[in-house]
Amino acid sequence: MMRALTCYGIFAEQAGGTFAHTEMSRLLREDDPHSLKYISLWCTEPWTWDAWPRLDEAVRTGRSVFDGLYGKGFFDYLHEDAHESAHVFNQAMTTSSMQSALDVAELLDLTGAATVADIGGGQGHVLASLLEKNPGLRGTLLDLPRVVAGADPRLRDGGSLADRVTIVPGDCREAIPVEADVYIIKNILEWDDDSTRRTLRNVVSAARPGARVVVIENLVDDTPSMKFTTSMDLLLLLNVGGAKHTRESMSARMADAGLVVGDVRPVNAYLHAFDSVTPGG
Numbered sequence: 001m002m003r004a005l006t007c008y009g010i011f012a013e014q015a016g017g018t019f020a021h022t023e024m025s026r027l028l029r030e031d032d033p034h035s036l037k038y039i040s041l042w043c044t045e046p047w048t049w050d051a052w053p054r055l056d057e058a059v060r061t062g063r064s065v066f067d068g069l070y071g072k073g074f075f076d077y078l079h080e081d082a083h084e085s086a087h088v089f090n091q092a093m094t095t096s097s098m099q100s101a102l103d104v105a106e107l108l109d110l111t112g113a114a115t116v117a118d119i120g121g122g123q124g125h126v127l128a129s130l131l132e133k134n135p136g137l138r139g140t141l142l143d144l145p146r147v148v149a150g151a152d153p154r155l156r157d158g159g160s161l162a163d164r165v166t167i168v169p170g171d172c173r174e175a176i177p178v179e180a181d182v183y184i185i186k187n188i189l190e191w192d193d194d195s196t197r198r199t200l201r202n203v204v205s206a207a208r209p210g211a212r213v214v215v216i217e218n219l220v221d222d223t224p225s226m227k228f229t230t231s232m233d234l235l236l237l238l239n240v241g242g243a244k245h246t247r248e249s250m251s252a253r254m255a256d257a258g259l260v261v262g263d264v265r266p267v268n269a270y271l272h273a274f275d276s277v278t279p280g281g
Helices: 002-006 037-042 046-061 066-070 074-081 083-107 125-133 193-206 226-240 247-256
Strands: 115-119 138-143 165-169 182-186 212-217 260-266 272-277
Touching: 037 083, 046 066, 046 226, 066 074, 066 226, 074 083, 074 226, 083 125, 083 182, 115 125, 125 138, 125 182, 182 193, 193 247, 212 247, 247 260, 247 272
Parallel strands: 115 138, 115 182, 138 165, 182 212
Antiparallel strands: 212 272, 260 272
C-alpha cells in the first residue's frame, strides 16, 4: 500500500524499506495549515460509492440521484441518517472556509463601508476576518439555524467581535431580512438554478440602491484549479443536482437578478470574486 502511494507522490520510499512524508502527504495531516484531510474524506464518504455508479443517469437527466438512492434529499440524509458523514462534511467546509477567509479579507477593500452581511456565511469565518481587518465595520451573519448555532467563537457572546455582530438564523433562498452596505455571498450559489435565482433576487430586494454585492465562487473555466472544480461540479450534480459556474454563467445569473456586474478577480487558485452593485445607485 505504501509503495503504491509513492507512485502518486504520496510518501517517498527510503533506503531500508522506510517511508517519508512528501509535500502531498503532509496535506493529509490535520495539523497542516493547508490541510485537505477532511476534503479528501468528504470525497470518499460511503454514500459516494453508491452515487458515482449512477453518474450516467445524472448526466442524462441533469438531476440528483440521491432521492432515488436513499428516499430523501442529500442534507436530510446527512443530518438524519449519516451523522459521521455530516461531521466530515462540516469539518471539510470549516477547513475550506478558514483557509480562504484571510484571502478574501486581503482582497476586498471595504473602505467607506459601515456594514457588511455574510449571506449563507456558515460559521462566519469570512465575516470574522473582514471585521478583524476593518475595526470600524459592523457585520451580520445569516445562515440556517443549526449552522449559526455553531458560529465562530469570535462572533458569539463573549467573543472578541461579538459587540460588532448580529447573527440572523434564516434561509437566504426564502428571505434576506438584512440591510447592509456590502453583501458577501461565498460558495453557496451551486444549487439548482431556481435556488440560485431566488437568493440573488432576495439580496437585490433587501439591499438599498447602489449596495455592493460580492459573489465568490469556484469556477470550472479559466482557473488553475479546474481538476478540483470540475470533479466537485460532478459531485454536486450527483448529490444535490447543483453545478459549479463558468465566469459567463455566474455573471449571467447575477445580471438576470438585476445586479450590475463589474470586475471579476481571482481570490486565490480556487476562488474568483464577482463585484457588483444593486441597481439605482
